[in-house]
Amino acid sequence: MENNNIITIQNLVKRFPVGKGEFTALNGINLVIGKGEFAGLIGPSGSGKTTLLNIVGSLDMPTEGTVTVLGKSIGTLNTREAARLRKENLGFIFQSYNLLAVHTVFENVEFPLLLLNFSKSERQKMVMDALEWVGLTDKVKSKPPQLSGGQCQRVAIARAMVKKPSLVLADEPTANLDAANSHHILQTMEKLNQELKTTFIFATHDEKVISYLHRKIYLLDGHIDKDERMHHDKKTKP
Amino acid sequence: MKLAIKLAYRNLIGAGLRTWLNVVVLSFSFVVIIWLKGVMSGWDYQAKSDMTKWDIGGGQYWHQAYDPFDPLTLTDSHDSIPKEALSAIRKGDMEPILIVQASIYPQGRMQTIMVKGINPQQTILKLPTKKLDTITEAIPAIIGSMMAKNSKLTIGDMVTLRWRDMHGTFDATDIVITDIFSSNVPAAEISQIYIPLDRLQQMMLLPEAATILTFRNTETDHPQINGWVLKTKKELTQQVDDIIKAKSVGQSILYFVLLLLAMLAIFDTQVLSIFRRQKEIGTYIALGYTRQQVVGLFTIEGSMHAVFAALVSAAYGMPFLAWQAKVGWTMPLDTSEFGMAIAQTLYPVYSLGLVVSTILIVLFTTAIVSYLPSRKIAKMNPTEALRGKLQ
Numbered sequence: 001m002e003n004n005n006i007i008t009i010q011n012l013v014k015r016f017p018v019g020k021g022e023f024t025a026l027n028g029i030n031l032v033i034g035k036g037e038f039a040g041l042i043g044p045s046g047s048g049k050t051t052l053l054n055i056v057g058s059l060d061m062p063t064e065g066t067v068t069v070l071g072k073s074i075g076t077l078n079t080r081e082a083a084r085l086r087k088e089n090l091g092f093i094f095q096s097y098n099l100l101a102v103h104t105v106f107e108n109v110e111f112p113l114l115l116l117n118f119s120k121s122e123r124q125k126m127v128m129d130a131l132e133w134v135g136l137t138d139k140v141k142s143k144p145p146q147l148s149g150g151q152c153q154r155v156a157i158a159r160a161m162v163k164k165p166s167l168v169l170a171d172e173p174t175a176n177l178d179a180a181n182s183h184h185i186l187q188t189m190e191k192l193n194q195e196l197k198t199t200f201i202f203a204t205h206d207e208k209v210i211s212y213l214h215r216k217i218y219l220l221d222g223h224i225d226k227d228e229r230m231h232h233d234k235k236t237k238p
Numbered sequence: 239m240k241l242a243i244k245l246a247y248r249n250l251i252g253a254g255l256r257t258w259l260n261v262v263v264l265s266f267s268f269v270v271i272i273w274l275k276g277v278m279s280g281w282d283y284q285a286k287s288d289m290t291k292w293d294i295g296g297g298q299y300w301h302q303a304y305d306p307f308d309p310l311t312l313t314d315s316h317d318s319i320p321k322e323a324l325s326a327i328r329k330g331d332m333e334p335i336l337i338v339q340a341s342i343y344p345q346g347r348m349q350t351i352m353v354k355g356i357n358p359q360q361t362i363l364k365l366p367t368k369k370l371d372t373i374t375e376a377i378p379a380i381i382g383s384m385m386a387k388n389s390k391l392t393i394g395d396m397v398t399l400r401w402r403d404m405h406g407t408f409d410a411t412d413i414v415i416t417d418i419f420s421s422n423v424p425a426a427e428i429s430q431i432y433i434p435l436d437r438l439q440q441m442m443l444l445p446e447a448a449t450i451l452t453f454r455n456t457e458t459d460h461p462q463i464n465g466w467v468l469k470t471k472k473e474l475t476q477q478v479d480d481i482i483k484a485k486s487v488g489q490s491i492l493y494f495v496l497l498l499l500a501m502l503a504i505f506d507t508q509v510l511s512i513f514r515r516q517k518e519i520g521t522y523i524a525l526g527y528t529r530q531q532v533v534g535l536f537t538i539e540g541s542m543h544a545v546f547a548a549l550v551s552a553a554y555g556m557p558f559l560a561w562q563a564k565v566g567w568t569m570p571l572d573t574s575e576f577g578m579a580i581a582q583t584l585y586p587v588y589s590l591g592l593v594v595s596t597i598l599i600v601l602f603t604t605a606i607v608s609y610l611p612s613r614k615i616a617k618m619n620p621t622e623a624l625r626g627k628l629q
C-alpha cells in the first residue's frame with residue numbers, strides 16, 4: 001500500500017565531483033521502506049551507506065532519480081523545506097554521538113523540542129519520558145564529557161526520539177561502543193521501534209547490529225546487492 | 239531568535255576562558271573609550287564654564303572695530319558707552335571693559351600686554367576685582383597666575399606700565415600687583431593686566447569709553463546696538479568646540495586601535511569556532527536548522543561578547559568612572575602651555591548619550607565582525623560538516 005511507504009527511492013544515482021571527473025557513489029538504487037521497519041544498509045566501507053542515508057535525511061541531494069520521504073520529494077525541496085522535514089519528522093543518530101558538549105543531558109534532549117516551540121512544561125515531560133526510555137533519568141544534569149560512550153549514545157537516541165519522529169536514521173551507531181553497550185542501545189531502539197512504531201534505518205557493517213535487523217539491505221559499490229526480510233522477529237537475543 | 243540567544247549564551251559560557259578573555263579585552267575598550275570621551279566632554283564643559291566665569295560672562299558686545307587677534311585695531315576700537323547699555327550697567331548686569339595695549343618692564347625686560355579697565359565692583363566675572371579697590375600710591379592691578387609665572391611677578395610687586403594715550407603721547411606710571419588669580423583660561427590670563435576702569439579711562443584721556451560690554455544673562459534679549467556687535471556666548475565658546483573636535487580626531491585613532499584589537503580577538507575566535515565546531519554545525523542542521531539560522535546563531539554568539547563586555551564593564555567600570563568623575567584626572571603635563579582653557583585636573587562628564595552610543599557602536603562592530611566569518615557556514619555542505627572534514 002502506497003500510504004504505508006515512508007521512503008520510496010527510484011533509480012537513484014549520486015555522483016560526487018572528484019578532481020576534474022566524477023565519482024558515482026550510488027548507482028541505480030530502487031528501494032521502498034514501509035512504516036515501522038527496522039532496516040539496515042549493510043556493506044563494506046565505501047559502498048555508499050552513508051551517502052544513501054544522507055540523501056534520505058535531506059542533508060544531500062540526489063543527482064538523478066527520485067527519493068520521496070514522507071511524501072516529500074527530496075530533490076525538489078529548498079533548504080528551508082528540507083530543514084523543516086528534518087525538524088519535524090526525522091531523527092539522526094551518529095557514530096560519534098554529536099552531542100552539544102557544553103549543554104547538559106537534559107538540554108541536549110530538549111533541543112529538538114525547542115526548535116518545535118513546545119512549551120516548557122511539555123518539554124519537561126517529553127524529555128523525561130525520552131530519558132526514561134533510554135534509562136538515563138539520573139543523568140539529566142550531567143554534561144556529555146562526564147558520560148561514557150554508551151551513555152552518550154543513549155542520550156543521542158533520546159534526542160532523536162524525543163519528538164517521536166516518523167523516521168530515525170542511524171549511521172554506525174555502535175561503531176564506538178563495546179559489545180555490552182551495543183546490545184543495550186540496540187535493544188533500546190528495538191523496543192522503541194515496537195512501542196512507538198518509529199521506522200529505523202541503520203547504516204552498518206557491525207554484526208551485532210545486523211543480528212537485530214528485521215530487514216537487511218546489502219549495498220555493494222553503490223547498488224543494492226541483496227535485500228532480505230527476516231520473518232522471525234527477535235530471532236537473536238543474546 | 240530567543241532560542242538562538244539561549245543557545246549562544248550556553249555556548250559562550252561553555253567556552254569558558256576563551257570567552258572571558260575576549261570579554262575582558264572588549265570591556266577594556268568600553269571603559270577606556272567612555273572614560274576618554276567623558277574626559278573630553280568634561281573638558282568641554284569645564285572650558286566653557288571657566289570661560290563664562292572668568293572671561294566672557296553671558297556674552298558680550300564688541301566695539302565694531304575690535305578684533306582680539308589684531309592688537310593694532312585697539313587704538314580705534316573703543317567708543318563711549320552706548321545709551322542703550324546704561325540701565326543694565328547701573329543694575330550691574332553689564333560691565334564695560336576698556337582694552338588698551340601697553341608695555342610693562344618686569345626685571346627691566348619689556349613685555350607687551352593688554353590692560354583691561356574693569357569696574358572693581360563688578361560681579362559678573364569671577365575676577366577678584368575687589369582687590370582693585372585698595373588705595374595704594376600706585377595703580378592697583380590684578381593678574382592671572384599664568385601671567386604671574388611668565389613675568390615672575392608676585393603680589394606686592396611694583397612694575398612700570400608704559401602706554402600711549404588717545405593723542406599718541408607716551409606716558410608711564412607704576413602699578414602694584416594686589417592679587418593673582420587662577421582661572422585656567424589663558425585668554426583671561428596670558429599677557430592680561432586688570433586695573434580699575436576709571437583709572438584706565440583717565441590714563442587714556444577717554445572718559446566713559448569702553449571696548450567691550452560683558453553682560454550677565456544669556457537668556458534675556460540683547461538688542462542690536464549701533465556701532466557694537468553682539469557676540470553670544472555660543473559664538474564666543476565656539477573655539478572650544480573646534481579645538482575639542484580637533485583633539486577628538488586624535489583620540490579616534492586610539493579608539494580605533496582599541497576596537498581593532500578587541501575585534502581581532504573576536505574575529506579569531508569566530509574563525510576558530512567555525513573551523514573547530516563543524517560537527518556541531520552539521521548537527522544543528524541535521525536537527526532542523528537551516529544554514530542561515532546557524533549563521534545567525536554564530537553571529538549572535540559572537541555579538542554576545544559585546545553584551546557580556548558591557549556587563550563586565552559596568553561591574554568594574556562604573557565604580558572606576560564614578561571615582562574618576564569625583565577625583566578628576568590630573569594631567570601629567572603643565573596645562574598652562576595648552577593654549578586654551580584647560581584645568582590641571584579634568585573631571586570627566588559622562589552623558590547617557592555617550593554611554594549608549596559607545597555601547598551601540600561596539601555592539602554593532604562586534605556583530606559585523608562576528609557575522610563576516612560566519613557567512614562561511616552558509617556555504618558549508620552539511621554532510622561534510624557532519625564528518626568534520628572541511629578545511
Ligand SMILES: Nc1ncnc2c1ncn2[C@@H]1O[C@H](COP(=O)(O)OP(=O)(O)OP(=O)(O)O)[C@@H](O)[C@H]1O
Pocket residue numbers: 016017018023024025043044045046047048049050051052203622
Ligand atoms: N563528498 C564526497 N565527495 C567525493 N566522494 C565522496 C563524498 N562522499 C562520499 N564519497 C565517496 O562515495 C563513496 C561512498 O561513501 P560513503 O561514505 O557513503 O560510504 P560508506 O558505505 O558509508 O562507508 P563507511 O562504511 O566507510 O562509512 C566512497 O567511495 C566515498 O569516497
Ligand SMILES: [Mg+2]
Pocket residue numbers: 049050051171203
Ligand atoms: Mg559511512
